[in-house]
């Protein structure tokens with residue numbers, strides 16, 4: 001079984017944007033290795049990346065959802081039907097059987113990269 | 117009852133119709149056939165609100181028939197059909213046209229007719245009565261050719277009729293035989309105060325007048341000559357001297373009759389022939405005729421239940437207590453108002469300065485309330501009525517029940533908790549406290565929920581405040597938090613948040629969170645705060661500190677569609693657009709390949725724009741003079757107009773011009789939910805203004821203002837707030853109305869739902885907006901003026917700001933488009949491809 005560090009080594013860090021491109025509370029969409037990713041910077045500075053695809057509507061729109069916290073989880077709300085996804089695990093709060101991909105993020109200096 | 121049996125109902129008045137509604141509930145299998153004979157040219161309408169016909173309501177507004185009731189229920193309704201004979205033995209009814217209809221059960225609901233004293237001259241021209249819509253039409257026509265009007269009869273209906281004459285612009289007199297007004301309901305003291313108040317409104321009252329004859333007048337059409345030698349000249353006379361049962365069919369069929377009329381019924385409302393029932397004002401129960409709807413409705417229920425054998429409920433009489441507003445004067449009368457019970461004693465409170473009179477009648481042992489009279493202040497009515505009806509024990513010093521409360525300890529009255537479960541809270545609809553508790557157990561949380569679950573408070577509305585108190589108390593007892601915290605981050609309702617932001621001059625979400633919230637916020641409190649901030653300070657919604665609070669629609673100032681593209685809706689105030697404007701819209705749509713459609717709100721919607729296209733689409737529209745239509749905001753959507761007096765042969769005012777002015781005034785104002793207006797140029801109402809949050813309908817004299825209508829999920833007719841307004845007053849009232857809604861509504865609560873939950877209902881709203889009862893009017897107007905003065909086209913400002921424009925891109929690191937957005941062609945335009953179509957066209961996006 002792979003340990004986390006093994007896994008991380010297997011991934012490539014893809015630089016995506018400047019930290020300044022990320023306004024706290026507002027997401028951006030990014031194209032990383034052909035995959036659509038939604039990247040969020042929260043009020044406290046944490047940066048998260050998840051899939052941009054909303055499994056409920058089928059549209060690539062999660063980057064345009066509102067972020068917040070619910071019962072201790074950092075979440076993004078789908079802008080279409082308003083389901084919430086845990087930014088750390090990708091699990092949907094309203095339907096735990098639905099899960100979106102989550103990606104590790106590196107912030108080095110001014111550069112934000114997604115591990116993929 | 118056997119299958120395929122037939123019920124014939126004579127009369128489709130208020131009570132007859134209630135019978136049909138109750139019956140429909142028991143007859144969903146269509147087991148019996150129902151024939152309804154209705155003498156009038158239209159089906160049942162609300163007589164209780166008849167006078168509102170004079171203030172702009174139409175005959176259709178007064179209708180009691182819900183939707184397509186008769187067809188849905190398979191009822192055979194025969195309009196203009198009078199029953200003239202009953203054959204008990206053959207079990208048939210004959211109509212005036214000579215048709216004979218067989219029945220298994222017959223229900224007589226023929227109501228009553230106004231009594232006209234047989235004085236010589238009573239049938240002269242413009243001597244009228246007040247009971248049907250046709251009567252009202254005659255009164256209207258008569259008033260148009262009259263200066264002076266007299267109402268004969270100073271009872272409840274007479275005073276209402278007097279108000280109608282006064283509203284029609286006549287010099288109005290009331291002539292009463294008894295020594296005081298409302299002799300049935302009021303004692304001398306109460307009647308005196310009422311008389312003073314009514315005379316102050318310009319209506320002249322003449323008591324102890326016995327009319328001897330009516331003959332040609334000198335200065336007016338008639339002169340009425342009285343027994344005391346005096347006389348009164350008048351052009352129009354309205355008789356309102358009591359009612360008499362329309363019991364002629366009972367006599368003809370030789371049913372048992374009362375000595376002074378009325379068809380005798382038993383506790384199941386059966387007449388002396390067990391297959392014939394009588395209900396409503398024609399029925400005599402226990403020697404009494406009840407001239408009010410509530411007892412009639414009980415009879416209807418009892419009879420329908422008995423015929424269908426679903427219950428053995430019995431009619432057991434009814435309480436005749438009344439509360440009403442006569443010419444703006446509140447009057448209440450409960451139980452033994454005269455204090456005629458042996459040994460009873462009374463307490464009085466009289467305030468001459470404010471013209472308030474209150475009296476309670478207490479049993480000899482001082483333990484129970486027997487009756488009460490209230491004029492000028494009826495706040496105590498609901499509580500006192502419950503005290504009497506439920507024989508609850510009085511406080512040690514019963515006078516506290518009518519003394520004003522000045523130390524801020526709140527109303528004394530009756531604690532709702534002490535009310536027994538059987539207490540009847542809504543008499544119009546026979547709803548008890550236990551019915552309300554059942555609704556609460558089934559999940560009702562607001563007065564509006566109780567209304568839809570039980571029908572309580574949906575007729576006269578007199579019980580609304582009491583229901584609110586019971587709800588609060590019962591929710592509390594069930595441990596349900598009544599507090600309306602908007603989310604886990606703020607322990608406040610929207611209304612409280614509005615207050616905090618305004619009073620503490622809070623300018624940002626961060627400040628709000630720091631001072632009053634906890635955590636990071638969420639997709640509920642962020643947009644709510646953003647909306648309140650906008651309703652208060654009106655900054656640009658994409659200002660740095662506000663941008664991250666906005667829902668995607670507000671953030672991109674466009675409505676997100678199912679595939680993640682957006683729609684673009686330029687404002688077209690009042691639905692007016694120039695040919696050049698239309699051409700530009702067409703050219704833009706063509707250039708960007710957008711789908712175009714006329715919306716339900718009288719403007720054009722362009723669909724299928726990608727985020728990155730929005731700025732250039734908008735800059736082209738703005739160059740052509742268009743502005744944001746705020747289709748994305750919880751704010752003013754459209755002001756629908758009809759073409760009005762400019763073109764239409766019936767129009768009486770310029771509805772398009774007014775619609776445009778209103779749309780321009782309120783555009784961009786952020787509110788708890790979206791707001792829609794309509795302006796119609798005449799009563800034909802082609803702009804459907806009565807289905808809007810704010811509806812304006814032109815009259816000969818100005819504008820009628822309707823509020824709190826809704827189309828959508830649960831349609832609600834708007835209600836007349838004020839009539840015949842000049843344009844300046846119209847705008848003033850709308851300013852106040854909207855600002856009051858913005859201040860007090862819940863999140864995402866349309867005006868219709870807000871109104872249904874407003875304790876005190878329309879009257880309260882009228883008090884706040886027209887009479888300024890809260891002393892807030894100036895502030896509300898100033899707040900609205902601030903929003904009007906600080907309006908900006910959000911799109912224009914955005915296009916001029918390169919920082920703001922940066923956000924309009926799909927990928928932060930690529931100019932590629934979203935490959936998932938795929939269109940196919942349909943009827944010459946684009947539409948989003950279905951999943952199957954996409955599978956054939958592109959590789960599926962892996963997740």
Ligand code: SRM
Nearest residue numbers: 675683714715716717718719747753826827828829830866
């Ligand atoms: C575009 C339009 C349909 C059309 O093609 O004609 C439309 C489209 C939508 N309506 Fe509507 N409504 C449109 C006219 C209406 C009307 C008719 C009217 O305004 O006269 C009504 C009934 C009148 C009323 O509101 O009382 C209407 C009652 C609703 C409702 C129910 C509201 C209610 O309180 O019952 C919703 C749902 C809601 O708001 O929660 C809704 C919601 C929506 C939403 C926002 C649903 C959504 O979240 O995606 C749709 C998005 C619009 C968009 O993307 O631009 N729409 N909608 C109409 C835009 C009018 C405009 O020019 O702005």
Ligand SMILES: Cc1cc2nc3c(=O)[nH]c(=O)nc-3n(C[C@H](O)[C@H](O)[C@H](O)COP(=O)(O)OP(=O)(O)OC[C@H]3O[C@@H](n4cnc5c(N)ncnc54)[C@H](O)[C@@H]3O)c2cc1C
Nearest residue numbers: 127129130131132155163198199226227396397407408409
């Ligand atoms: C102006 C006004 C204000 C009022 N305000 C109030 C109030 O505030 N509160 C309150 O409780 N009550 C009020 N009332 C009284 C209330 O309207 C009546 O109690 C109620 O309408 C009685 O209902 P009903 O069905 O018995 O009679 P109606 O409503 O009069 O209906 C009887 C119907 O039967 C029809 N009919 C009669 N004979 C025949 C026949 N032979 N064949 C076919 N059809 C026939 C009549 O044309 C009529 O349509 C008011 C009444 C008026 C006129």
Ligand code: SF4
Nearest residue numbers: 676677678716828829
């Ligand atoms: S239900 Fe009506 S408003 Fe909602 S998406 Fe369908 S057409 Fe549009």
Ligand code: FES
Nearest residue numbers: 542544575576577
């Ligand atoms: S008492 Fe009339 S509506 Fe409830």
